[in-house]
Amino acid sequence: MITLRLDLGERSYPIYIGSDILVSPACYLPHISGHHIALVTNQTLVSLYGEPVRKMLLDLGKQVTLIVLPDGEAFKTWHTLNEVFDQLLVAGADRATTLIALGGGVIGDMAGFAAACYMRGIAFIQVPTTLLAQVDSSVGGKTGINHPRGKNMIGAFYQPRAVIADMHVLTTLPRRELVAGLAEVIKHGVVADAAFFVWLENNIAALLRCQASALAYAVQRSCEIKAAIVMQDERESGLRAILNFGHTFGHAIEAGLGYGHWLHGEAVGCGMVMAAALSRRLGSIDEATYQRIHRLIQAAGLPVVAPAFTQARYFELMAVDKKNQEGALRFVLLSHLGLAYVGGAAHEIVAVTLDHAMQAPSALA
Ligand code: NAD
Numbered sequence: 098m099i100t101l102r103l104d105l106g107e108r109s110y111p112i113y114i115g116s117d118i119l120v121s122p123a124c125y126l127p128h129i130s131g132h133h134i135a136l137v138t139n140q141t142l143v144s145l146y147g148e149p150v151r152k153m154l155l156d157l158g159k160q161v162t163l164i165v166l167p168d169g170e171a172f173k174t175w176h177t178l179n180e181v182f183d184q185l186l187v188a189g190a191d192r193a194t195t196l197i198a199l200g201g202g203v204i205g206d207m208a209g210f211a212a213a214c215y216m217r218g219i220a221f222i223q224v225p226t227t228l229l230a231q232v233d234s235s236v237g238g239k240t241g242i243n244h245p246r247g248k249n250m251i252g253a254f255y256q257p258r259a260v261i262a263d264m265h266v267l268t269t270l271p272r273r274e275l276v277a278g279l280a281e282v283i284k285h286g287v288v289a290d291a292a293f294f295v296w297l298e299n300n301i302a303a304l305l306r307c308q309a310s311a312l313a314y315a316v317q318r319s320c321e322i323k324a325a326i327v328m329q330d331e332r333e334s335g336l337r338a339i340l341n342f343g344h345t346f347g348h349a350i351e352a353g354l355g356y357g358h359w360l361h362g363e364a365v366g367c368g369m370v371m372a373a374a375l376s377r378r379l380g381s382i383d384e385a386t387y388q389r390i391h392r393l394i395q396a397a398g399l400p401v402v403a404p405a406f407t408q409a410r411y412f413e414l415m416a417v418d419k420k421n422q423e424g425a426l427r428f429v430l431l432s433h434l435g436l437a438y439v440g441g442a443a444h445e446i447v448a449v450t451l452d453h454a455m456q457a458p459s460a461l462a
C-alpha cells in the first residue's frame with residue numbers, strides 16, 4: 098500500500114492506494130470519530146462490497162446504519178439526497194456519526210454533500226470503487242448533486258477524512274466504466290504532465306487489459322497530480338479550474354442528452370477532443386498536438402464525435418457553466434501538452450468547433 102497526503106492544514110488527509118485494503122481496519126480506524134457509522138452505497142455495490150465492509154465495521158464494535166441508494170447518474174438528485182437525510186435522522190445520527198461513501202463518483206459526490214450539510218457537517222470517508230472515482234472524484238472535496246438545468250450545480254467543497262482506494266475492486270468494474278475512468282486519467286496528463294501523457298500513449302493497451310501494475314500507476318500518478326493542484330487552490334479560485342478540461346462541452350453533452358445516457362467520463366472524453374480542437378483553432382496548440390490527444394482518447398475507446406444538438410442548444414447548455422463570468426463563456430484551453438489555462442473564445446470560433454465536432458473530426462485543417 099502507498100499513502101499520499103493531501104496537505105490542507107487542519108483539513109489534511111491521507112489517500113491510501115493498495116490491493117485488498119477495502120476491509121483493512123488500519124485505513125479506517127484513525128478517521129472514524131464516534132461509535133455510529135452511516136455506510137452509504139448503492140443497490141449494485143451493496144451486494145458486491147457492502148457486506149464485507151459492514152462486517153469489518155461491526156467487528157470493530159461500531160454501530161452501522163446501511164443506506165442503500167438507487168444506482169445511476171439520474172439519481173444524483175435533490176430527492177435522493179433527501180432520502181439520505183431522512184435515513185440519518187431515523188437512525189438517530191448525530192454530530193459524532195461518521196459517514197462512509199462506498200461507491201463511484203455518484204455516491205461519493207452525493208454522500209459527501211450529505212455529510213457537508215447534515216447537522217452542518219459530519220466526518221466522512223471516501224471509499225471509491227470506480228476508476229473514475231479513484232483517480233478524480235474522491236480526491237479534492239468537491240461534493241454535490243445535479244440540477245435539471247446544469248451538472249453539479251448544487252454542492253459544497255467538503256474534504257473527506259481519508260480516501261481508501263482498493264485496486265482489487267476494479268476487477269468487477271464493467272469495461273464501459275473502466276473506459277470512462279480513463280478519460281479523467283488522460284485529462285491529468287493533458288493539463289499537467291506531458292511525461293504522463295507519453296506514458297499513457299505507451300500503456301493504453303495495458304490499461305484496457307486491466308493490467309494491475311499499469312492501473313496502479315495510473316491511479317497513483319493521477320492522485321499525485323490532482324492533490325498537487327488542490328493543495329495550491331482548494332476552492333478553485335484559479336489553477337484548479339484546469340481540472341475542468343473538456344468539462345464545459347462534456348457537461349453540456351450530459352445535460353443535453355439527459356443524465357445517464359452518456360457516462361460522465363464518456364462526455365468528458367469527447368469534450369476533451371472538442372476543447373483541444375478549440376485550442377487548435379485559437380492557434381494555441383499545433384495540429385500534431387491536437388492529433389495526439391484525439392488519437393489517445395479514441396484509442397481508450399471513448400467517443401470522439403459529439404451528439405448532434407443544434408449550435409444554439411450547445412450554447413444554451415454551456416451558459417450555465419460554473420467557469421463563466423458576467424455572461425461570457427470560458428473554457429479550459431491548452432498552451433501545449435501538459436499546460437492549460439482558462440480563457441474565452443469568440444462565438445464564431447466556438448460555433449465552428451461545435452459544427453466540426455458533430456461530424457467526424459480527425460484533421461482540423
Ligand atoms: P458511478 O458512480 O455512476 O459508477 C458507475 C457504475 O459502476 C455504477 O453503476 C456503479 O454502481 C458501478 N460500480 C461502481 N463500482 C463498481 C465496482 N467496483 N464493480 C462493479 N460495478 C461498480 O460513476 P462514476 O464514473 O464513478 O462517477 C461519475 C460521477 O462522478 C459524475 O456524477 C461526476 O459528475 C462525478 N465526478 C465528480 C468529481 C469531483 O471532483 N467530485 C470529479 C469527476 C467526476
Ligand code: GLY
Binds near residue numbers: 233234239337340
Ligand atoms: N474534477 C475536477 C476537480 O475536482 O476540480
